[in-house]
Structure formats: structure tokens, C-alpha cells
Amino acid sequence: MTPLQSTNIVNKKRIGLLLFGVAMLFILDLALGSVKIELLELIKILFGQEVENQAWQNIVLKIRLPRSITAVLAGGALALGGLQMQTLFRNPLAGPSILGITSGASLGVAAVMLASGSAATAFAIKNLGIGGSWLIVLASTLGAFLVLLVILAISYKISDNVVMLIVGIMVANITIAVVSIWQYFSNPEQIQEYILWTFGSLGGVTNDQLAILVLVVGIGTVATFALSKSLNVLLLGEKYAQSMGLNVRRSRLMIIFTTSLLAGAITGFCGPIGFVGIAVPHLTRSLLNTSDHKILVPTNLLMGAGLLLLCDIISQVPGSSSVLPVNAITAMIGSPIVIWVIVKRRNLKSSF
Amino acid sequence: MSKELLHIENASIGYGQKVVLDALNLSLKSDELTVLLGPNGSGKSTLIRSISGVQKLLGGRVCLKDIDLTDYQTKKLAQEISLVLTDNLAPGNLSVFALVALGRFPYTSWLGSLSQADEEVIQWAIQSAGVEEFANRQLGELSDGEKQKVMIARALAQEADLMILDEPTAHLDSPNRIEIFHLLKTLTKHNDKAILISTHDIETALRYADRLWLVVEDRVVTGIPEDLVLQGELEEAFKAENVSFDYQKGTFYRSIATQNKGVNLSGNPVLVHWLGHALERNGFHVTQSAALKICAEGTKEAPLMRIDGVDNSYETIEKLLLELTNEES
Numbered sequence: 046m047t048p049l050q051s052t053n054i055v056n057k058k059r060i061g062l063l064l065f066g067v068a069m070l071f072i073l074d075l076a077l078g079s080v081k082i083e084l085l086e087l088i089k090i091l092f093g094q095e096v097e098n099q100a101w102q103n104i105v106l107k108i109r110l111p112r113s114i115t116a117v118l119a120g121g122a123l124a125l126g127g128l129q130m131q132t133l134f135r136n137p138l139a140g141p142s143i144l145g146i147t148s149g150a151s152l153g154v155a156a157v158m159l160a161s162g163s164a165a166t167a168f169a170i171k172n173l174g175i176g177g178s179w180l181i182v183l184a185s186t187l188g189a190f191l192v193l194l195v196i197l198a199i200s201y202k203i204s205d206n207v208v209m210l211i212v213g214i215m216v217a218n219i220t221i222a223v224v225s226i227w228q229y230f231s232n233p234e235q236i237q238e239y240i241l242w243t244f245g246s247l248g249g250v251t252n253d254q255l256a257i258l259v260l261v262v263g264i265g266t267v268a269t270f271a272l273s274k275s276l277n278v279l280l281l282g283e284k285y286a287q288s289m290g291l292n293v294r295r296s297r298l299m300i301i302f303t304t305s306l307l308a309g310a311i312t313g314f315c316g317p318i319g320f321v322g323i324a325v326p327h328l329t330r331s332l333l334n335t336s337d338h339k340i341l342v343p344t345n346l347l348m349g350a351g352l353l354l355l356c357d358i359i360s361q362v363p364g365s366s367s368v369l370p371v372n373a374i375t376a377m378i379g380s381p382i383v384i385w386v387i388v389k390r391r392n393l394k395s396s397f
Numbered sequence: 398m399s400k401e402l403l404h405i406e407n408a409s410i411g412y413g414q415k416v417v418l419d420a421l422n423l424s425l426k427s428d429e430l431t432v433l434l435g436p437n438g439s440g441k442s443t444l445i446r447s448i449s450g451v452q453k454l455l456g457g458r459v460c461l462k463d464i465d466l467t468d469y470q471t472k473k474l475a476q477e478i479s480l481v482l483t484d485n486l487a488p489g490n491l492s493v494f495a496l497v498a499l500g501r502f503p504y505t506s507w508l509g510s511l512s513q514a515d516e517e518v519i520q521w522a523i524q525s526a527g528v529e530e531f532a533n534r535q536l537g538e539l540s541d542g543e544k545q546k547v548m549i550a551r552a553l554a555q556e557a558d559l560m561i562l563d564e565p566t567a568h569l570d571s572p573n574r575i576e577i578f579h580l581l582k583t584l585t586k587h588n589d590k591a592i593l594i595s596t597h598d599i600e601t602a603l604r605y606a607d608r609l610w611l612v613v614e615d616r617v618v619t620g621i622p623e624d625l626v627l628q629g630e631l632e633e634a635f636k637a638e639n640v641s642f643d644y645q646k647g648t649f650y651r652s653i654a655t656q657n658k659g660v661n662l663s664g665n666p667v668l669v670h671w672l673g674h675a676l677e678r679n680g681f682h683v684t685q686s687a688a689l690k691i692c693a694e695g696t697k698e699a700p701l702m703r704i705d706g707v708d709n710s711y712e713t714i715e716k717l718l719l720e721l722t723n724e725e726s
Contacts, residue, residue, distance in 0.1 A: 135486070274509030278502050282486040288449065289555065290475030290503035334535070336488040337495055339509070 056333055056340060063347045067117075070354040074113045077363040080104055108248070115250045116357045117350040118262045119315050120325070122307040124349025125269045127322030128329075128341055129304050132276045133297060134210045140323035141308035143210065144301065145192045145217030147319075148224070150312035151243070153188020154181055155224045158239045159231040181242065182254065182313045189309030192220060193301070200297060206283060209297070244370030245316035247357055258314055265307035266346065272300060273338035280336055318353075320375040324383045325349045331386050352379060402427050402559055402591045403448070408457030410440070410447040416455060417443045421617055423610060425591045427558060430582050432602040432622075433595040435612030436635055441595040444617075445563045448593070450474050461559065475503035479552035481562040485544050489537025493547050496536060497522055500554030519554050525588070526550035527580060542573030549580065560584075562594040566601070574598065578605040599635065603647060653680060659687030668693035668700050675714045679722070691717070 076087050082101050089096050090105045126141030134143070141147065157180055199212050228236050250258060275296040278286040287293050311318065329341060329348045353375070360374040402425050409419030417440035425431055435441050446452040448459055450466050459466040461477055469477065479500070487496055500522065501515045511519070523529050526549050531539060539547065545565055552560050562581070566574040578594075578601050585592050585607070593610075596602055602609065603622045611618050611625055613634040618625060625631050632642040640651045660681045662669045672693055673683045690705035702711045704720065711717040 271507060274502070274505070274507060277509065278499055280486075280488050280491065281496075281499065282484075284451070284482055285480065285486070287451065287471070288475060288478070288480035289499065290472040292471050330490065334490050335495075336491045 056335065059333060060340075060344055060347070063344060063351065067347050067351040067354065070351050070358070071113055071117065074116065074354050074358050075105060075109045077358055078104075078109065078361050079364075079366040081364070107252075111250055111252055111255050112248045112357070113354065114255060115247045115258065115315065116353045118258055119247065119311045119318060120321055120349035120351070120353030121346040122262045122265060122311050122349070123318060123322040123353075124325035124329075124345040125266060125342065126304040126308040127324075128326040128338075128345045129269060129272070129276065129300050130322075131326050132279055132338070133300050134206050135280075135282065136210060137327065138323070139210065141304055142317070142319065142322065143217070144196050144213035144305070145220050146189045146305050146308045147312050147317045148217045148220040149192025150185035150189040150309060151317055152192070152220045152224050153184035153186070154242055155227050155239055156188070157181060157184040158242070159227045159235050179254075185313035186309055188220075189305060189312060192216060193305040193309070196301065197298065200301065201294075206297070242316050243372070245318045245372035245375075247315055247353075247371055248368075250314050254314060258310060261306060261310040265303055265310075266342075268299070268303040268306075270342050272296070272303065273342050276300070276338040277336075316372065318372055318375060320372075320379050321349055321353055324379050325352060328352075328383055328386055352382075400427055401425070403459065403461050405448070405459050406457050408447070408459060409455045410443050410452070411455050412443075418612070418615060418617060419456070421457065423617060423619060425559065425593055426608075427591045428585050428589050429591060429607040430578075430585045430605060431591070431593045431608045431610060432606035433593060433610040433612070434599065434602045434606075434631075434634070435595075435597065437597055439612040439634075441597075441612060442563060444612075445561060445593075445595050449478055449480055449561050472503045475555060475557070477557050478559045478561060479555040479557040481545070481548050481552050481560070481565050483564040483567045485541070485548060487536050487544070487548070489535060491536050493528060493532050493534055493536065493539070493550075494519065494523070496547055497528075497532075497550045497554050500551040503555065518556060522550045522553035525553055525584065540573075542569050542576060545569065545573075545577060546580065549577070553584070558590060560590055560592045562592070564595055564597070566596060566598065574601055581605070599631070600648065603631075652682075653678065658682070659684045659689065661685055661687040661690045662693065663690070664693035664702075665695065665697070665700070667697050668695070668702070672702065672714055672717075675718060676721075679718060 072084070072087070075091075076082055076084055080101070082105065086096050086098070086101060087105060090102050091110075096102055123141055127139070130139040130141060130143050131137060133139070195216055196213055199216075200209055203209050203212065228239065231239075275286075275291055278289050278291050279293075279296070281289075283293050286296075308322065325345055325348050326341070329344045330336060333340060333344060335341065353371075356371055356374040356378050359378055360369045360371045362369060404424040405421050408421040409416050410421070411417040411419075421444075433441050433444065443452065447454055448466075450469065461469070466474070497519050498511060498515075501511060501519065502509070505511065505515060523532050526546050528543070528546050528550050531543060531547075536544060536547065549560075549562075549565070560581075566577050569577065581592050581594060582605050584590055603626070606622050608619060609622045609625055611620075611630055611634050613630055618630050620628075620630075626644070626647065635642075635649060640649050642648075643650050658681045660676055660683055662673055662676075662683055672691065676683065691702060692705070693700060693702045695701035700712060700714075702714070702717050703709070704717070707720070709720065711720065
């Protein structure tokens with residue numbers, strides 16, 4: 046009766062494999078780092094048992110666990126944002142940063158860090174430290190939200206998705222220009238702080254911030270899953286979608302809002318992590334050879350989480366005490382993977 | 398029994414200040430294949446968009462099942478009208494089944510999961526559109542004609558009483574075009590559906606339409622295709638300088654006779670037809686009264702053509718033409 050059965054089984058296997066892979070990477074991410082922790086001990090710590098080495102317990106529970114969870118959330122959220130943007134705009138180059146959400150967040154952060162001459166902000170930043178600062182999170186979320194409001198206001202007037210995409214890119218450019226002018230008139234020390242933020246960091250999220258991040262990403266994920274039916278008809282283009290009974294304008298608003306929520310929150314807490322959002326959807330579509338969002342939503346979540354976990358492991362350079370900026374690693378590790386998959390499968394173009 | 402499904406009352410359509418067509422009074426009946434025929438840029442698409450509720454009317458009203466189109470909710474309207482467009486944007490890595498299943502959008506819950514009844518409708522749509530042989534394939538593996546049939550299957554799965562197709566065959570070759578029209582014709586007869594299809598392809602329209610909506614300059618005339626041809630409306634609709642309508646053959650042509658060279662043809666009708674075809678392209682015109690007489694005997698596989706007064710026979714039209722042009726010079 047259901048002709049899709051055979052592909053369903055294949056895909057179920059792949060999804061199972063993916064889930065297993067993410068779990069393995071999660072454990073590895075916890076185990077590896079500047080201090081090597083034995084697997085058995087690690088599992089004991091995770092299950093709340095006492096271990097001899099108190100320091101290990103602290104490292105795992107207070108530093109590595111929040112960090113790994115952040116990697117999972119950030120990877121998943123950015124991948125979902127990218128998937129939605131690529132489907133909405135029917136464009137393989139779209140990503141969560143395309144509508145200026147990331148640059149809006151950057152503007153917020155720049156406003157805090159570069160507000161030159163203001164003793165209060167300089168003091169606040171010195172006290173709170175890069176990345177972990179509530180002020181920065183607040184500023185970047187506010188920045189992302191403001192840009193989002195502008196985009197939503199314009200989107201209400203425009204009924205064409207491609208025009209919308211161009212407007213989004215333009216708004217992003219204006220935001221970047223503002224930041225650039227701001228940097229030009231700032232002190233070198235202030236610029237340095239800002240640039241450090243742009244490198245991205247998964248380690249800056251504290252335990253109580255993590256609760257908020259879990260909540261926001263959770264809401265975003267549920268919303269994306271609820272939107273998957275609409276995303277599926279949008280695959281045929283707006284005209285067909287409307288003729289099949291989709292309220293295109295409302296769906297677009299919800300898609301943009303969900304993406305902003307996901308990408309805005311992650312950028313606020315972790316800095317502008319590039320690449321994951323644009324690459325993971327291609328990777329998933331290519332590997333599973335499907336455009337069905339009911340499959341793509343959960344798999345993108347997993348794939349994004351897995352990729353960022355892998356990048357995090359590498360960025361910590363196991364066995365050494367140095368840490369590389371995660372933003373550089375995502376592109377350096379991710380790009381060859383994506384190129385390899387796309388060249389091997391040769392089915393990217395058929396998705397659009 | 399055919400009943401009126403949609404009627405248009407005194408409608409005017411266009412964009413903003415620009416009226417494309419006005420004072421439209423038209424209706425669509427179930428179990429009829431209505432073809433909206435008109436030259437490129439005559440406002441066919443605007444009319445289609447206005448009827449399908451995508452575009453607002455400038456005046457008048459469109460009623461579907463006696464309810465004004467503007468009173469329908471998007472989802473309800475999708476259960477009454479399904480649409481097939483020229484361009485096929487569907488992604489290649491979607492299976493035919495999954496695409497047809499999208500047609501159930503206005504019926505399924507917010508999660509879009511298919512019930513047993515939905516699955517049955519999808520199977521029926523796949524069978525009715527004749528796409529069951531590639532139901533398991535991915536869209537990327539199909540030809541343009543097959544893809545368009547799948548889009549029609551998707552429209553069928555929408556279970557709407559009215560199906561509107563906007564130039565669905567514009568990118569297709571002749572056999573595929575005929576295939577699509579034939580399919581639509583079958584669907585109107587067996588499923589009591591009203592189908593409106595717009596095209597600028599005169600030949601197929603004349604052959605398959607139960608009724609024509611013919612855009613003639615700024616009005617739309619309706620009727621049985623043959624009546625409109627005889628009334629001269631078709632010629633009027635597509636008239637262009639130097640192009641005229643051949644009422645015998647039912648096609649438009651532009652005379653390329655350079656000098657007045659008449660030729661009288663007789664013999665096997667198939668051969669006479671194609672010989673006349675070739676001769677007309679070379680500046681001759683076929684007439685009974687001509688002095689130059691050509692007799693075409695034999696079968697279409699083995700023709701044997703003679704020119705009156707010439708002691709030779711020709712087995713291909715090319716050789717005959719060569720002889721005629723040699724004679725001229």
C-alpha cells in the first residue's frame with residue numbers, strides 16, 4: 046500500500062546511525078580536552094556517582110557538560126534555521142544569517158563593546174568577561190530582534206519571497222556597515238574584545254544561561270516541526286502552496302520568526318557561528334536523498350549537533366591546553382565534508 | 398448531467414488602473430473541458446489568476462457553487478479549486494507518491510499525517526493520472542511530460558470539482574501535449590470535473606475542447622470550437638499581418654508564393670497532401686485550374702510521381718522539386 050516503505054527503512058537505518066554517531070561524539074567531547082578523563086570514570090560522573098578525582102568531577106559537570114550541551118543545541122538550532130530559510134527562499138545559499146539576524150546580533154554586541162568613552166560599559170564588560178556576559182546576550186538578542194522587526198514590517202508589504210531575500214540581505218549589509226563604522230571610531234582594545242566575540246565560543250554558557258538556551262531552542266524546534274507540513278508545500282513554490290490552501294504570508298511570518306528565535310538565541314550566547322546553518326541542510330538532504338521536512342527536521346537537528354560536537358572536539362585540540370576559535374573550525378572541518386558529500390552524491394541540484 | 402459550477406458576472410480584470418479584460422460573463426460546467434485560447438499577452442494568465450482567487454477582481458464577481466469566491470477561506474477554496482501551473486518547481490529528490498500526497502494538504506491535520514482514506518485518494522489520483530508506473534521513482538528521474546502528469550495527479554488528490562491549468566503544456570513537445578489533453582479529456586468524462594485549461598496551442602485546443610473561451614482583442618467569446626472557427630472569431634483572435642487562416646486545414650499560414658505558380662495535384666490523397674505542403678513552401682499554390690499537372694501514385698512508402706509532359710518519374714519529393722526548379726531556370 047505505501048510505496049515509500051523501502052526508502053523509509055533505509056532512512057530509518059540512517060537516522061539510527063546518525064543518532065548513535067551523535068551520542069558517541071557527545072561522549073567523546075566530554076572525554077577529550079586538555080585533561081584526559083577515562084571513559085569509565087566519565088560514565089560514573091555522568092550517572093552522579095562519586096569518583097576519587099574531585100577535579101575530574103568538576104571539569105565534567107561544570108565545564109564540559111554545559112559546553113557539550115551548548116554544542117548540541119547550537120548545531121541543531123542553526124541547522125534548523127538554515128533548513129527553513131533554504132526552503133522558504135528556495136535558495137541553496139540561504140542560511141539563518143541571511144536575513145540579517147546574525148548581523149543584528151553583532152550590532153547589539155558592538156553597541157555594548159564599542160560604545161567608546163562610556164565607563165559604565167567598559168566596567169561591565171571587564172567584570173563579566175567575554176561571552177558569558179548577560180549584557181552581551183541581552184544586547185545581541187535585542188539587536189537580532191530589532192533587525193527582525195524591520196524585516197517583518199517589510200515582509201508584510203511584500204508578497205514575493207525572492208524580493209524578501211534581497212531585502213534581507215540589504216538590511217544585513219546596512220547592519221554590517223554600521224558595525225564597521227563603529228569599529229573605525231573605536232579603541233583597539235575595544236575592537237579586540239569585539240573580534241574575540243566574533244570568533245564564536247561554546248564554552249561561555251553558564252549553567253543558568255543553559256536553562257534559557259534549552260527552553261528557547263526547545264520552543265524553536267517544536268515550532269519548526271509544527272511548520273514541517275507548510276514547509277513541504279512551500280517546496281513547490283508560493284503559487285502552488287497558496288493554491289493548496291496554505292496561507293503563505295502567515296507561514297512566512299512564522300518561519301522567519303522561528304528562525305530568528307533559533308539563530309538569535311545561539312548568536313547571543315555563542316557568538317556568530319557561521320557555516321553550520323548553510324551546510325548541514327545540504328549534507329542531510331544529500332545523504333538521505335529526500336526533501337520531506339518530516340524527515341529533514343529531526344535529521345538536521347542531529348546532523349547539526351553532530352557536526353558542531355566534532356568541531357568542538359577538534360577546536361580543543363585534544364591533548365593540548367590550547368583552544369582554537371570554533372568559528373574557524375566549523376568552516377575548516379565542515380567545508381571539505383560538504384564538498385565531499387556533494388561531489389559524491391551529485392544530487393544537490395535536484396533539491397532546488 | 399452537466400451543471401454550472403462557476404459563473405463570472407460582469408467581471409473586469411487587470412492590475413491596479415490597467416484593465417486587461419472587462420464585461421466578462423462566462424460560466425464553467427462540470428464534465429466539460431473548457432479551453433481558454435488566446436494569443437500570448439492577451440490576458441489569459443490574468444483571467445486564470447482572477448478565477449482561481451489569486452488575484453482580486455477590479456469589478457463584478459466570480460461565483461463558485463453560488464458562493465462568491467472572496468467568501469471562501471484559503472483552505473476551503475483549495476478543496477474546490479486545484480491549480481496546475483506552467484513551471485514545475487518541485488524538487489527532484491521527492492518521490493512521486495510524496496508529491497501527490499501534498500495534494501491532501503487542505504484535508505490533513507496540522508502534522509500532515511495521512512489517514513487510510515487519504516492514502517486511498519492518493520492511490521486513486523495516481524491511477525487516474527496514469528502515473529502508477531513511476532509512483533516509486535523520484536521526480537528528478539522523470540521527463541517534463543511525466544512531471545506535469547504527476548502535478549495533475551497531485552491536483553486530483555486535492556479532490557476539487559474544478560481544476561484550472563495555466564499553460565501546462567507550454568514546455569512540452571507535441572506527443573506529450575496531446576497526452577496531457579487526452580488525460581484531461583478523460584478526467585472530465587469519468588470524474589464529473591470541470592477543467593479549464595489555458596493555452597496558445599490552437600491545433601490541440603480545437604481538437605480537444607468541449608468549449609472554447611476565446612480571447613478576441615478585449616473580449617472573450619465562448620462556444621463550440623468549430624462554431625467559433627466558422628464565425629471567423631478564431632481568425633480574428635490570432636490575426637496578424639500577412640497571416641491568414643486556412644479554413645480547409647484549420648491552421649494559420651503565411652503565403653510564401655512569390656510568383657503566381659499554380660499546380661494541379663491528383664492521385665493518392667496522402668501523397669497529394671504532403672506534395673502540396675512541399676510545393677507551397679517553394680512558392681507554388683495548389684489549384685484545380687493550373688496548367689502544370691502532377692500525378693502522385695503509389696503508396697506513402699513507395700511513391701511514384703509524374704509531371705505531366707515530362708518523361709520521368711520521381712520516387713521522392715526532393716527529386717521532383719529539383720526537377721521543377723531546374724525547369725524554371
